[in-house]
Amino acid sequence: MTIKEKIQKNIQEAAKEKKELELGVFRLLLADILSREKEKRYKLSKEKPELSQQELEKQSLLIDEEVLETVSSAVKRRKESVSEFEKGGRTDLVEKEKREMEILKEYMPEQLSEDEIKDFVKKAIEEVGAQDIKDMGKVMGALMPKLKGKADGMMVSKTVKELFSKEN
Numbered sequence: 001m002t003i004k005e006k007i008q009k010n011i012q013e014a015a016k017e018k019k020e021l022e023l024g025v026f027r028l029l030l031a032d033i034l035s036r037e038k039e040k041r042y043k044l045s046k047e048k049p050e051l052s053q054q055e056l057e058k059q060s061l062l063i064d065e066e067v068l069e070t071v072s073s074a075v076k077r078r079k080e081s082v083s084e085f086e087k088g089g090r091t092d093l094v095e096k097e098k099r100e101m102e103i104l105k106e107y108m109p110e111q112l113s114e115d116e117i118k119d120f121v122k123k124a125i126e127e128v129g130a131q132d133i134k135d136m137g138k139v140m141g142a143l144m145p146k147l148k149g150k151a152d153g154m155m156v157s158k159t160v161k162e163l164f165s166k167e168n
Helices: 003-016 020-047 053-060 064-087 091-105 114-128 133-147 153-167
Strands: none
Touching: 003 020, 003 064, 020 053, 020 064, 020 091, 064 091, 114 133, 114 153, 133 153
């Protein structure tokens, strides 16, 4: 079962059980996925005009990795909302966003611990031969494909900066 199929199944279950919050989160997530598929189909139609409509639709379906990117960006949006709502003193909305984030995190792969991220960063620094903070772009470029979906980019960036500052 693909992640998209799991989301569709969860929509049906949430509707049957009248779980409004889950239903809303799953529907928004599915809408994001369908939107990305539509964008992909449009690009494909421009790049390969010889494809039939049926073939276009088949090739524009998102693979699980692309669906995870969509889930990840939905989680990221909610994290940003939480910090904005906290600044505005809207604790009711903070709690709602946090609950939505927890629902979405069910689809994410298990996140790496800080120590695991540090190990990856150290290996990447050695691999690219980074000397100082000026080489951060090279390190991040080597790291992020390996850690995609498994670690927050902000956390990885922070860890890279910390390791470079300790060396100096």
